Amino acid sequence: MEVCCYVVSCEKTGTAVVIDPGGNEDKIIAACEKNNLQVKYIIATHGHPDHVCGNRRLQEATGAEIIMHRDDALFFWQPEVREYFSMLGLAESPVPDILVHDGDTITVGDSELQVIHTPGHTPGGICLYSAPDCFTGDTLFVGAVGRTDFPGGSTDELMRSIRTRLLVLPPETIVWPGHGYGGNRSTIGVEAKNNPFITSSQI
Ligand SMILES: [Zn+2]
Ligand SMILES: [Zn+2]
Secondary structure, X not given: OOEOOEEEEOOOOOEEEEEOOOOOHHHHHHHHHHOOOEEEEEEOOOOOHHHHOOHHHHHHHHOOEEEEEHHHHHHHXXXXXXXXXXXXXXXXXXXXXXXXXXXXXXXXXXXXXXXXXXXXXXXXXXXXXXXXEEEEEOOEEOOEEOOOOOOOOOHHHHHHHHHHHHOOOOOOOEEEEOEOOOOOOEEHHHHHHXXXXXXXXXX
16 A cells, blocks of 8 residues: 555664555565664554564564554454455454553664654554654645545544644655655655645644
């Protein structure tokens, strides 16, 4: 489903995290091996199947621990939710090893990723921030925002998350979205000014 997967590493220690491995696991593993990276964590920006379907393969290959926000972990393990999403036929993620919440930091060698809880697309959606980069999952895209018509979605909540948690970041913050629908990167400043979903929102 053309999910943007990101490998973030510490240059000094070679420690890495993989964000949203939604397919092409062999390619991701090969890229990590080629760069001598030790994958410590697999981080799901949210629990949607297209973002977590590579978790199992990647965990088997690297031994990395899976991180997810507790609200999505709880939500996506409800039988009726699992049934709804099993229609997609994508592999389920193993149960996350570590549950995070807003304000937590995830250590990657000498650097850190800050967890920003941005519910709306899903209840436990998170963005991962390490200045100047922000991995925005399906919360914020280039010129668009995440869908809110899946179970657990809320447009009001999504727009509130974007406005109060993302638009407050420095305008030069680089946005790395969970899908490249409108482009593969942007900045918070550009999205605040040009993203039609944000400029037209009353929230
Ligand atoms: Zn999603
Ligand atoms: Zn997605």
